[in-house]
Amino acid sequence: MDPREKLAGLARERGSSLAALSRMIGRNPSYLQQYITKGSPRRLEEEDRRRLAQFFGVAETELGASEEKSYAGEEDWFDIPRVAVEASAGPGTVGGSEATFDTLRFSRRWLSEQGLPPGRLSTIRVMGDSMEPLLRDGDELLVDRSERPFRDGIHVVRLDGNLLVKRVASQGSGRFSLLSQNLAYPPITVESGNMEIVGRAVWKSGRL
Numbered sequence: 001m002d003p004r005e006k007l008a009g010l011a012r013e014r015g016s017s018l019a020a021l022s023r024m025i026g027r028n029p030s031y032l033q034q035y036i037t038k039g040s041p042r043r044l045e046e047e048d049r050r051r052l053a054q055f056f057g058v059a060e061t062e063l064g065a066s067e068e069k070s071y072a073g074e075e076d077w078f079d080i081p082r083v084a085v086e087a088s089a090g091p092g093t094v095g096g097s098e099a100t101f102d103t104l105r106f107s108r109r110w111l112s113e114q115g116l117p118p119g120r121l122s123t124i125r126v127m128g129d130s131m132e133p134l135l136r137d138g139d140e141l142l143v144d145r146s147e148r149p150f151r152d153g154i155h156v157v158r159l160d161g162n163l164l165v166k167r168v169a170s171q172g173s174g175r176f177s178l179l180s181q182n183l184a185y186p187p188i189t190v191e192s193g194n195m196e197i198v199g200r201a202v203w204k205s206g207r208l
Contacts, residue, residue, distance in 0.1 A: 003064035004036045010056045014119060024100050025051050054079040057118030078111060078118040079103035086127040087156045087165040116202060120146040126165055130180040139206035143199035154201040
């Protein structure tokens with residue numbers, strides 16, 4: 001497949017805009033749009049190609065690299081996008097522009113051992129204190145956005161336009177409880193049709 005077609009397909013699959021991807025690699029917002037539609041530049045710069053390949057979890061050869069340059073010796077790592085929104089562990093924060101502004105690097109082997117698909121992962125920051133002591137204000141969450149059967153656990157959800165991180169437990173019959181670790185916050189009961197489960201939190205990091 002032509003590298004331009006491959007890149008366009010990967011962007012559609014991930015739901016990433018070409019402008020956001022261009023900014024991620026340090027280019028002007030129209031850079032990748034021009035590359036795909038106008039053929040300018042004719043080939044991606046090596047560093048741009050490397051970062052895009054790691055972002056999507058594919059070999060550099062799929063984006064136009066020769067076989068000997070694939071991954072440029074960094075095949076053991078994936079760069080997972082950091083999304084420019086925060087998930088509230090308090091009363092809720094309105095989700096803003098979910099654009100990628102940075103990446104965090106994870107071991108490819110570790111992701112495989114955890115059964116986590118790189119192309120469906122992102123990280124977001126926790127805001128608020130309702131999930132203390134499990135999650136603290138400023139912690140970073142790795143969120144798996146794969147379509148999987150629901151099971152109780154820590155999830156990022158969208159409710160009434162707000163982005164929340166809560167322990168989500170099924171009550172059956174399409175009803176869910178959103179539970180806080182901090183007992184100062186009461187449980188929230190919602191119908192499945194009123195809530196979107198964005199993804200399951202599978203890892204966290206934070207300052208000591």
